[in-house]
Amino acid sequence: MFIIINYTFPFSLIDAENFIPANPIVTPVHIRPQYFLFSYAILRAILNKLGGVKALLLSILMLIPLILQPSIKQFNKENQKSMFF
């Protein structure tokens, strides 16, 4: 499927703006990243600048404290709530 995309729609994921050479005088109407959109949304959701940056970092770093949760518990014994979420 990856190679099919490469051969048939190679530019489908590439931003049209990036076919224009860099020009510091002209700002594109929409500046947005590729697959980082979820953290980009988090960054923009916080009004404060530093707060936004922290939220951006935390959006990934929040994965680490998960290791504190009780380990080795039987997967399906765990209450269905967290699975549902």
Place this chain on the structure above:
Amino acid sequence: MMNSALVDLPAPSNITHFWNFGSLLGVCLMTQIITGIFLAMHYSSSIDLAFDCISHLMRDVQGGWLMRVIHANGASLFFLAFFIHIGRGLYFKSYVLNMTWISGVTIFLMSMMTAFLGYVLPWGQMSFWGATVITNLLSAVPYIGTPLVEWVWGGFSVNNATLTRFFSLHYLLPFVISLLVIVHLTFLHEQKSSNPLGLRLGSDKITFHPYFSLKDLTSLLLIMFMFMMINYTFPFSLMDAENFIPANPMVTPVHIQPEWYFLFAYAILRAIPNKLGGVMALLLSILMLIPLILQSSMKQFNKENQKNMFFWFFVMIFLILTWLGMKPVEEPFLSMSIVSTFFYFSWFFI
């Protein structure tokens, strides 16, 4: 893991300062990678810009000259440490550690390759002509020689495509070398270090820290002191004057010669009149290290005084070849290099 490799590692109690060069090589590799990353920030691998990038780096960038001088002379220090490290291995029969030895030879070959690629990047006269001479060696390969050379060049001569790919590979290979170093160390720590008395590998061990961490640090400081002394006082003493002239495909320098650490191999290359023969000899000059592992292992060191005596003969031959490598191809140097090459290779058979 860090503990078992650097703190509690059992190390032979009697190893001398000759065993410090391994860690020195590690420091060299790290220095080269760090300075190299900073150099790459100011470098552009285009034939139109490369030489001017270096010029800009040396003149305008804050501390840029120091980065470059450390990186350029660091290669010399790297190979000096390599030669002593390998010489130590030959003298004290470290090749009884078969896998460590083979991985070490691989690291050495990769480093030579990396050093050659790096030398091309400033795009001076010697860079260009060095690249031309060495890549042309591939044309000695039977049948596919010429297509192979053109494939490596990415064109019909050393050109922009060659420079960009050399830069890319020069950036890549040090990380491959780092991985190989981990392999080298893993084998070493599994088989345990050799020692100057040729005692059984497992015997008489003390912890690495503090004994050898401090011993390594002592020689490291001493050598770094001398190294920085060269960098600050004679930074260009090891560089070829030709390489301060931008590359010009129309003008061939009178003497094309590599940096000092490749001169021995260069002398061997030129000693053989046949092209393919020369290239084979060049390769074998390093690869001959590998069959050494077949030699009777674990033999008592001092039982073989004869070979140890010949070792110094080998060192002399190595130095003579290095000297011959920078001489023009004419008598008496030509016949001298043929004789020296013969002795160089015969050493591996005694």
